[in-house]
Amino acid sequence: MRISRFLSSFFLAAVMGASLMTGLHADAKKVVLIAGPPSHGVLQHEHKAGCMLIEYCLKDIEGVDVQVHTGGWPNDPKALDGADAVIIFCTGGDRHLAIQEGRLEQLQKVMDNGAGFGCLHYGVEVPKDKGGAEFLQWMGGYFETHWSVNPHWTAEFKTFPDHPIANGVKPFAVNDEWYFHMRFPEGMKGVTPILSAVAPEKTMERQDGPHSGNPAVREAVAKGLPQHVAWAFERPNGGRGFGFTGLHNHLNWRNPDFRKTILNAVLWLAHAEVPEHGVDVALTDAQILTNLDQKRGKSPIDILRETQKQQPFISPVQGVK
Numbered sequence: 001m002r003i004s005r006f007l008s009s010f011f012l013a014a015v016m017g018a019s020l021m022t023g024l025h026a027d028a029k030k031v032v033l034i035a036g037p038p039s040h041g042v043l044q045h046e047h048k049a050g051c052m053l054i055e056y057c058l059k060d061i062e063g064v065d066v067q068v069h070t071g072g073w074p075n076d077p078k079a080l081d082g083a084d085a086v087i088i089f090c091t092g093g094d095r096h097l098a099i100q101e102g103r104l105e106q107l108q109k110v111m112d113n114g115a116g117f118g119c120l121h122y123g124v125e126v127p128k129d130k131g132g133a134e135f136l137q138w139m140g141g142y143f144e145t146h147w148s149v150n151p152h153w154t155a156e157f158k159t160f161p162d163h164p165i166a167n168g169v170k171p172f173a174v175n176d177e178w179y180f181h182m183r184f185p186e187g188m189k190g191v192t193p194i195l196s197a198v199a200p201e202k203t204m205e206r207q208d209g210p211h212s213g214n215p216a217v218r219e220a221v222a223k224g225l226p227q228h229v230a231w232a233f234e235r236p237n238g239g240r241g242f243g244f245t246g247l248h249n250h251l252n253w254r255n256p257d258f259r260k261t262i263l264n265a266v267l268w269l270a271h272a273e274v275p276e277h278g279v280d281v282a283l284t285d286a287q288i289l290t291n292l293d294q295k296r297g298k299s300p301i302d303i304l305r306e307t308q309k310q311q312p313f314i315s316p317v318q319g320v321k
């Protein structure tokens, strides 16, 4: 009895020592990133590569364990167990990964435990009658058809709120398919807009439709009201939400303030500490062009070179032969 107790405490000490050495703590924040299957053209909606960039950028943050699942919903039924944050980057609408086969119920259990919930780009859209209420409750906003819109435009972000997600983020401008006029809770209760910009008139050039325009958004744009394209949310149970509508264009990972906003948000969602100046990780173009989905079309490098000519605010091509 004594010997076995001695042995077990010895074993426990050894395990604790080993986990301290590797930086893995039992209380590490578990962040689950779910990347949907391939979609859209080359360097667009790069679910897998985007999630793997997040994993790469956070690998040296102590006390955070990022687990990436690619190709769709994780097969392991325990993948979400004990999650401190779940982030989904996938095709939305009827095909959204979260609304298939009892997954809303699976997520509800995780959310009831106070886990954070975040969605990127098309992942912020679910049908109003299937997932809409849940996304509003978990994330504090979502893309509602016939209310929200999805034009491509250059958003200029000039000021930021006093919020950990904005730590170290400096003014920047990026062209993306920035969805806006999201469906938010009544009176924006619990919501802190993180990235806001005035949408130019040309975002309203298309006719009305589920994603292209409606009287309410036209009125808001005509008034010049700032549109929120990334936001933070705090639920009454302490759980957190984050919505980010950009990331149609994978090359926007090149912009350090764009990626800092996302990386800070992942930490914040999981109740991990966001560094005072935000998460600063340099990325080469070679890294950004790694893990891309196989798609037909132009080569990613050609697209990158053309983008550089069109968008002078994006840093020069580097690290790619």
Ligand SMILES: [Zn+2]
Pocket (backbone or CB within 6 Å): 045, 121, 122, 177, 247, 248
């Ligand atoms: Zn898109």
